[in-house]
Amino acid sequence: MEEQTEEPGLVMKFFQDYRMKMLIPELLVVFAVWYFLPLLDSSFSPIAGNVYQDFGVLQYFFQPLFFLPSGLVVLASAFTLHGIYPLDNYHEGKIDKLPKTAVILIGLSFVLLPILVAFQMLGYYMTEMTEFVSRNPLWERVESVGDLLFYAGPMFFVGLQWWLLIPVFFLSQGIDGIHKIAHHETSSEKITWLFYFLWPLSMPFFFDSVEIMAMVALSIPAFAFYSYVRPYYTYVTSIHTITFASLLLIAVVLVPLLPLMNIWFPGFILPHIPPRVIPWPF
Secondary structure (H helix, E strand, O other): OOOOOOOOHHHHHHHOOOOOOHHHHHHHHHHHHHHHHHHHOOOEOOOOOOHHHHHHHHHHHHHOOOOOOHHHHHHHHHHHHHHHHHHHHHHHOOOOOOOOOHHHHHHHHHHOOHHHHHHHHHHHHHHHHHHHHOOHHHHHHHHHHHHHHHOOOOOOHHOHHHHHHHHHHHHHEEEEHEEEEHHOOOOOOHHHHHHHHHHHHEEEEEEEEHHHHHHHHHHHHHHHHHHHOOHHHHHHHHHHHHHHHHHHHHHHOOOOHHOHHHHHOOOOOOOOOOOOOOOOOO
16 A cells, blocks of 8 residues: 655645745844844844945945845845745756746845845855866865855845854854765765864854853754754764854853954954843843
């Protein structure tokens, strides 16, 4: 007797086709943008105001809908940019019909934040080009930089936190590397593991203990959830959890010295933690 598989409903099919599960890291980046936005202006609300208003005529290239709050625009684009997934499936021949909704969503993304979305699209196709160019250690590093642009692009183009390029480079290499190892998609596991461990080693140079604790608090449950969704990830996510736990212990020991970069290059990392919106009473 043949086992019958249930077809997903319309809502679940939409979530699968547009890979909405990937909203987890994207929304974390959006909330990070909101967190950093008050640094641009002490009166700036995370969801009110245009960050490009001082760019003169260039503001219309970055955000044509200049009258909308940049914080809300980047939140909307996190959803609309998911049109890239079924569109990519069509170009790869995985589906027969051109998904019109996907085309509309991509077009809307460009209307919202054209410069940001252009770089995110470039980043996405940098990750896809590996299959067409060559799977080798050098190009795999380029592929990971594509992830940097696609996922962390809002931090640079909306949050305007360009100092994050260096630590996020190591982060993208590490996270994409562990993904490659889990999928057996790397040409050299040794080199990929090396770049993975360069990521936790780099974190104390750029972040203080509170920020590292926040990363741990967010990432360990997120990867536990990912292990539930994709059980074959469990062995790499368990390594990831141990790495985060070790990073936390190191951060606790080095509290007064963090970030380490400022010891050798004072002022390299400027104060970047916004004041509390509601002062803590204790």
